[in-house]
Amino acid sequence: MSSKVLDGPMFLELLRGGVFYLSANCQEVNDLNVFPIPDGDTGENMMRTINGGLSYAEKCEDDSLSSVAQAAAKGMILNARGNSGVILSQLAAGLADGFEDCDEADPEKIAFALRSGVERAYGAVMNPTEGTMLTVARESSEYVNKRIGDDSTVDSVIEDCLQEMDRSLQRTPDLLDVLKEAGVIDSGGAGLVYIVQGAYSVLRGETLSSHIGATEVKQVDITKFNSDSIMRFGYCTEFLLQLQNSKIYIGDFSVDKFKEELSGFGNSIVCFQMDTIVKVHIHTMNPGDVLNHCQKYGEFLTMKIENMTLQHNSSYHESDVEEEKSDPSEYASVIVATGYGVCEVMRSLGADVIIEGGQGNNPSAETFLDAFRAANAKTVFVFPNNSNIIMTAKQAADLCEDCDVRVIESRDIGQCYAAMTMTNYDLTDADAVEENFKEAMEGVKTATVTRSIRDANINDINISKGDFIGFSGKNMLSSEKNICDTTASLLHKIHADENDILILIYGNTVEDATRKSIVAQTRFVYPFAEIFEIDGGNIDADIIIIAE
């Protein structure tokens, strides 16, 4: 159909399409989250807002455009959730203002109402930010108003609006740095596009369920998951399930109960029903179990299963490459560390480049030089974390001509922890940053528990081969037959009672039961300390203790 006027009943249909389409894509909008964890709620907020508008509009007894639009706006304003919901409701309210006293609207009037919606939404926000759904709404409204002419129809207006919205949405990261950094487009803007897409598909007479098919599988580099990779994030599993009379009595099917059953298989579950079709989205470690379960109710129409660990690894790599190409940053850090878990922690503390190395595995100056280059900064701070490696680091620093390299003479991982946790790149200059690192290092204690490989007598401590020993720096402090006693005695010797923070880094030689009893005894003896446990991996020791 190609209509010249928009009336109340048609507006309601378009709104219904918008709600439907947004709900089908709700999770995707949620996932457009600047914070890289699955807890975004923009889609949910917008959905609940517009759904409130729909239920008011459906109850509206007068079918003039003005009344239906007003009812929808009122419902949205009352049900607005979150900033995106509030802005959406204001857009709707402004749209309704624009249709005031209209039984129906011609394309010119629709364009006017769109502009009115944008004005109201901008007015409602104290400091409008560009690169958000406000921009998407504004630019599309401007485009529609520019294109309006004698041969415009309702369809052409909505089509223009949708096309420009889509373009505008893709531009949002250029306007808003947080989006660019996170590699996402604006979630509120995306929600808006889905709503208009829904309206447009109604205009084109499409059946709505054809739109809720599985989304395209993203392109990923499959070499990023190999025979040694660990499955950490499970599978994003999405499908349309056609309920089957041959399997169940469909009238008794409860989507809430169904959803509850699915919760045993994974999380991030989104699930809703349209007639006899159920859309399911779930993150699960075992997609097969989910499919087997669901097949008891019907058969699958479409399906998509993605390895989220692979997606994660791929995007991880891409951002690394991008960083190398970019302009050098002001500051960066290069850290020498041993053990998978320790490296992870250092990365999370802000280490830019990590050189695998340590006792018995000292990196070369060339390795350092490569690391300095990879760090790609004007000033690079290096943490050797071993007295045997400091010299090499300094030499490499002398050789390096690309940047200003400063060696922070950290002798162990504890000093590195103490400095890195207090990183402050906002200080006035590189000297101040360096000074801040050095100050932060002072006073931290690092001690190590490991097994003696021979008989010895050091510091009046008798040690037999195979005993556990505890030492700090070059100071032998304790030796006992078992690891728990050695750790307890070592903590006592380093006066751990003076410290607020105790970090226990376990090597992969230490079994879970031992870890549990060590942390329990430490909690008991030092009730006021905050205790952190780190699974260090292959750290060339049984336990490293950091006390601060």
Added chain:
Amino acid sequence: MGMVKILTDSCGDLGKETREIYDIDYCRMNTQYDGKETPASLDWEYYTPKSLYDIMRDGNRVFTTMVPTEEFVNVFGKYAGEGYDIIYIGCSLKQSGSVNVAKTVAKDVMKIYPDVKIHCIDSKHASTGEGMIAIRAAEYRDQGLDADTIAMKVEEDLKYCHEFCTVHTLDCLKRAGRVKASSAFFGNLLGVKPIIIADAEGDQTAIKKVKGRKAALDEIVDLLAEAVIDSEDQTLFISHADCLDEAEYVKKQMEEKIPCKEIRIEYMGPIIGSSIGPSGMAVFGWGKEITFRSGDKYEQ
């Protein structure tokens, strides 16, 4: 001259006793968990602090809503109907849109009661900092000032209200989108505690890191001691998220370091608690004008 009602909201973190002393009421926001919406009572009428924080300790997120339109309609309508002028001191617009909603409702209510004046003020603060500004308004009211004058004076005064807050991690605040800070404040901080202030724009901004909880508690007291002016004439406030013992410790430190009339301890209510997570601790007082904005370099 008309009577004036002072209102704050669920973010104001003033306990029942304090609200009674200063005759202040508040508008309820809501918490959302597991699909259920519950009014955010500053007196914990619907659930205990522990049950809220246990949900968060288990790694789940409790969502919060701004003050619903309906709540403003009811509360404003009630007091306007009784002939009160109304001053609503709301949570910083950087944290909640409630003040904007309130302004819209106020317009409608004033149409029904043309003689009533309603002022909706963005306190640019949250928690008991917002509450303390409401108390300031109540004190003006008790001096006999009219609503317009109170609103004007409070708008000026709120620039001088200081908050220093510490939390175990910024993760809750970051997830809720309620804090500004550089990346150095996030991730695995291993015992490092961020210090947060309410800046000149009303943003909650992380300004520095301190090692260890005790050092952080001492630091917020020291920072307050530096910031306050004429502390002898002031009632200072502490608000905490379910850690009364530590709040008592902070109070003792303040008594030693800052001469003042009184120090009151308040519970962080469900809204602030849901954003900040268990063990949030903040101290408040009046002092020099706040000029710091997020992104500035914080000078010690």
